[in-house]
Amino acid sequence: MSLLYPLLLSSALFGIGLYGVLARRNAVLMLLGVELMLNAVNLNLVAFDAWFADRMHTGQVLTLFTIALAAAEIGLGLAIVLALFRAVRTVDVDEVGR
Amino acid sequence: MIRRWGYVGITAVLAVVVAIWAVPELGRDTVTFVTIGQTGPDGGPPLPSLSPDLLIYPGTAQILLLAVGVGLLVQIYSTAYLGHHPRYRSYALVIVLFLIAMIAVVGTTNLWVLLVGWEVMGLCSYLLIGHEWESPVARAGAAKAFLVTRIADLGLVMAIIVIGETYGTYDIVGAQVAQSEQPRHATLIGLLVLVAVVGKSAQFPLHTWLPDAMPGPTPITALIHAATMVAAGVYLAARLFQLYADSQVVLTAMAVVAAITMLMGALFAWVQTDLKRALAWSTVSQLALMLAAVAVGDPEAGTDHLLAHGVFKALLFLGCGCVMLAVGSSALSSMGGLRRRMPVTFWTMTAGFAALAGLVPTAGFFTKDSVLHAIERATDGDRGLAAGTAWVLLVVALVTTFVTAAYATRLWVLTFFGAGHGAGPHGTLGQDVREAPLAMAGPLVVLAVATFALSVGQPLHLGTGLLSTVIAVAGVAAVLVAARRGSTLAWAPRPLAAELWLDRPFSRWILALGTGASRVVVELDREVVDVYPRGGESLAATISRGLGLAQSRNVQRYATVLAVGVVMLVVIGVVVS
Numbered sequence: 001m002s003l004l005y006p007l008l009l010s011s012a013l014f015g016i017g018l019y020g021v022l023a024r025r026n027a028v029l030m031l032l033g034v035e036l037m038l039n040a041v042n043l044n045l046v047a048f049d050a051w052f053a054d055r056m057h058t059g060q061v062l063t064l065f066t067i068a069l070a071a072a073e074i075g076l077g078l079a080i081v082l083a084l085f086r087a088v089r090t091v092d093v094d095e096v097g098r
Numbered sequence: 099m100i101r102r103w104g105y106v107g108i109t110a111v112l113a114v115v116v117a118i119w120a121v122p123e124l125g126r127d128t129v130t131f132v133t134i135g136q137t138g139p140d141g142g143p144p145l146p147s148l149s150p151d152l153l154i155y156p157g158t159a160q161i162l163l164l165a166v167g168v169g170l171l172v173q174i175y176s177t178a179y180l181g182h183h184p185r186y187r188s189y190a191l192v193i194v195l196f197l198i199a200m201i202a203v204v205g206t207t208n209l210w211v212l213l214v215g216w217e218v219m220g221l222c223s224y225l226l227i228g229h230e231w232e233s234p235v236a237r238a239g240a241a242k243a244f245l246v247t248r249i250a251d252l253g254l255v256m257a258i259i260v261i262g263e264t265y266g267t268y269d270i271v272g273a274q275v276a277q278s279e280q281p282r283h284a285t286l287i288g289l290l291v292l293v294a295v296v297g298k299s300a301q302f303p304l305h306t307w308l309p310d311a312m313p314g315p316t317p318i319t320a321l322i323h324a325a326t327m328v329a330a331g332v333y334l335a336a337r338l339f340q341l342y343a344d345s346q347v348v349l350t351a352m353a354v355v356a357a358i359t360m361l362m363g364a365l366f367a368w369v370q371t372d373l374k375r376a377l378a379w380s381t382v383s384q385l386a387l388m389l390a391a392v393a394v395g396d397p398e399a400g401t402d403h404l405l406a407h408g409v410f411k412a413l414l415f416l417g418c419g420c421v422m423l424a425v426g427s428s429a430l431s432s433m434g435g436l437r438r439r440m441p442v443t444f445w446t447m448t449a450g451f452a453a454l455a456g457l458v459p460t461a462g463f464f465t466k467d468s469v470l471h472a473i474e475r476a477t478d479g480d481r482g483l484a485a486g487t488a489w490v491l492l493v494v495a496l497v498t499t500f501v502t503a504a505y506a507t508r509l510w511v512l513t514f515f516g517a518g519h520g521a522g523p524h525g526t527l528g529q530d531v532r533e534a535p536l537a538m539a540g541p542l543v544v545l546a547v548a549t550f551a552l553s554v555g556q557p558l559h560l561g562t563g564l565l566s567t568v569i570a571v572a573g574v575a576a577v578l579v580a581a582r583r584g585s586t587l588a589w590a591p592r593p594l595a596a597e598l599w600l601d602r603p604f605s606r607w608i609l610a611l612g613t614g615a616s617r618v619v620v621e622l623d624r625e626v627v628d629v630y631p632r633g634g635e636s637l638a639a640t641i642s643r644g645l646g647l648a649q650s651r652n653v654q655r656y657a658t659v660l661a662v663g664v665v666m667l668v669v670i671g672v673v674v675s
Contacts, residue, residue: 022658093654 006047013040027084027091031077038070102177105190109173112197113166120159157401161204161333164405167548168325168412169197171541172317175416178537179423180315189229193321196222200326204333209258209268216254216298216330220247223327227314236313242604246307250297250331257290261341274340281344288342291335292352299331299385302359306601309366309378312428316419319374323381324412332388332404336397343395349483352393357494360386364501368508369591373418374428376509380454381411383498387469390491395482396472403469406461406552410453413545417447420534420542421513430509434516439531442539444514446546451510453549455503456570460549463567464556470495470566471559499566503573511581 013036020033042063049059085091173193180186199222202215221244228240262268264283265276295301300308308328312319322328335352342348363383370376384407391400420443421436422428437444453462473492479485533539650656 018661022654022661025654094652 003047003051006043010040010043010047013037013043025092025094027081027093027096028078030093031074031081034077035070035074038066038073042066102181102186102190105187105194106170106173106177108190108194109166109170109197112194113170116162116166116201120162123159124163157336157398158204160405161329161401162201164408165197165200165204165325165329168321168408168545169193171412171416171544172321175320175419175538175541176315176317178535179317179419185229189226189315192222192225193318196226196321196326200330203330207270209261209270209273212270212334213251213254213258216334217251219327219330220244220251223247223311223322226318226322227311229315229318230313233313239307239310239313243307243311246304246604247297249304250294253290253293253297254334257287257294257338260287260290261338270337277341284342284345285347287338288345288348289351291338291342292348292355295331295335295389296355297331298334299328299389300382301331301355301386301389302362303600303603305359305363305382306604308382309375310601312372312374312378316374316415316422316428319378320412320415320419323378323415324408328381328385329404329408332385332392332400335389335392336401339392339395339397343482346482346484349393349395350487352389353483353487353491356386356390356393357491358386359383360390360498361494361501364498364505368501368505371430372428373421373430373433373509373513374415376430376505377411377414377418380502380505381407383502384411384454387466387495387498390495391469391472393483394472394476394488394491396468396475399465399468399472402556403465406453406465406549409545409548409552410450410460410462413446413450413542413549414454416538416545417443417450417542420538423534423538424531430512433513435514436531437514440533442533442542446539446542447513448510449546449549451506455506455574456499456566457503457574458567459553461552461556462549463563464553464558466499467559467563467566468557470499470562474562496566496569499569500573503570504577507574507577508581511577515581 017033017036017038017040020036021030024030024033045059045063045066049057049063052059081091084096088096090096173190176186176190176193180189183189196219199215199218203212203219206212206215224240224244227243228236230236231240258268260283261273264287265273267273267276297304300306308323311322314322360383363379363381363386367376367379367383370379384403388400388403388407391397391403418428420440421433424436424440425432449460453460456463456466470492473488473495476483476488477485477492479488483491534542
């Protein structure tokens with residue numbers, strides 16, 4: 001299988017995630033964008049792991065590592081969003097910043 | 099009370115020191131130098147040093163004794179008059195400083211020391227006239243006195259510089275010696291000295307500050323009018339007389355100023371409704387008489403009259419203070435009928451008014467007689483002044499004698515005789531109108547005695563003496579007859595009552611000029627000079643507004659810029675490589 005397809009898919013995912021982080025004003029959706037970007041990276045890692053046929057499967061190990069990290073990150077991020085909502089009754093970042 | 103007498107003690111010590119120093123010189127014909135520095139009077143001090151050398155001759159000694167004597171009496175008088183004032187302390191000390199400055203002006207041979215004393219006197223008179231600075235009138239009067247006498251200071255400074263440049267010395271005696279060898283620049287020096295004298299001694303056209311200085315405490319008025327300040331002007335004219343005696347221009351100008359001022363002052367004194375202000379105008383008039391004596395070439399007669407005038411004018415002002423304390427006002431309308439209630443003040447002030455009117459046997463008669471005689475001698479025309487000018491001066495002086503006798507009698511009648519209108523609710527004097535305390539009445543008695551004592555040994559000139567006596571008696575009699583016939587003595591034509599509007603240049607035009615000029619300056623500053631700082635300010639504001647657009651406080655916008663930057667870098671990297 002050509003390396004091109006997963007890379008294209010991961011680039012598209014990353015672009016969508018970046019767009020979500022930069023353009024969305026809702027804090028939850030921004031976290032979702034970050035998550036998309038992380039998963040684009042995961043896809044990239046897995047794709048290259050398969051392409052190089054690495055005996056140690058460094059890419060896959062690193063992917064597991066990233067998934068754990070993403071879980072921790074989303075937990076922390078959602079907790080912050082929750083605390084923010086309790087404090088100011090909104091999750092719109094422009095409203096909060098004002 | 100003890101503390102107050104401490105200041106009297108300081109003044110008394112000063113008076114005794116001056117007396118020890120000056121009294122032995124009174125009878126002497128020779129001149130005594132007290133050399134304190136390293137230089138003598140003939141060599142002259144190196145230019146332009148402040149030499150502490152002092153020169154005493156009989157005329158100087160008289161004026162020194164007058165200054166400290168009146169100063170001491172004023173100080174004693176003030177313990178009762180102003181002793182409870184919260185600022186009595188500074189008041190009493192400024193009087194001492196005033197006297198020291200006057201001693202410096204009178205005693206020194208060095209023109210710069212004279213200038214320092216002259217300036218310190220201007221400052222002291224400013225401080226003392228404005229002693230009650232809570233009242234705006236006092237503040238205005240003090241500022242006016244200070245500013246108008248500034249013009250005099252300017253004349254004196256320039257006169258000193260011209261004398262120094264002409265004769266190579268700033269020593270009065272040195273300059274006189276050099277002048278007797280070769281006189282130079284007499285007219286210039288004389289005119290500058292005249293400017294100084296006109297300002298300091300309140301002569302036309304700079305006369306308006308003296309009557310406006312009346313809000314000051316009355317003892318201070320006595321001091322300024324009798325012994326210091328205005329006396330310094332006439333003294334300066336007499337002292338430097340030799341330096342400009344040859345210049346007919348100066349003598350004529352001086353005679354014209356004196357003639358205008360003496361008659362004008364006497365007429366203004368007649369129309370006043372305020373005792374103190376009337377006395378102030380009478381000082382202006384009498385100073386002009388002294389200046390006339392200098393102008394006709396007899397400065398000794400001028401300083402003699404200065405001495406007698408100092409004594410009787412101090413007496414009149416201090417008596418005026420007693421009356422003001424009793425009736426609570428200096429307006430003539432609140433006086434009248436005080437003769438029985440205040441016998442000491444009445445009799446002493448009667449002596450003072452007699453001296454002012456020039457009646458025998460007061461000192462005022464004899465010294466005025468000397469001045470008139472000097473003017474009469476000048477009418478032959480070979481004493482520097484043209485005969486015509488001297489004749490005009492003589493006639494004006496005689497008319498002034500008449501007016502002076504008339505207004506002195508008018509003030510005397512309005513203050514001490516009559517029913518005492520306006521003093522009480524029923525047309526009678528209030529119960530609290532009584533004689534002044536001893537500390538105030540005592541100096542009056544001393545000065546009244548001096549008014550007679552000073553006439554001992556004065557020369558008598560029969561012709562002018564008889565003439566002036568007749569004129570003065572006529573003036574007195576005219577007013578007495580008018581008063582007996584029930585006249586209120588309030589004849590005051592409008593131009594005279596408004597003092598010929600001569601104060602207008604000072605109170606309106608110069609003020610308006612100053613206001614206009616400052617308005618132009620403010621406009622210039624606002625419209626021209628301020629353009630540069632305001633331009634810089636708006637430029638900086640524009641730049642920072644532009645820069646501020648980038649700092650939106652929006653983190654997502656920053657992140658967008660960052661992302662776009664990274665993408666661009668990657669693209670560039672790919673394309674270039």
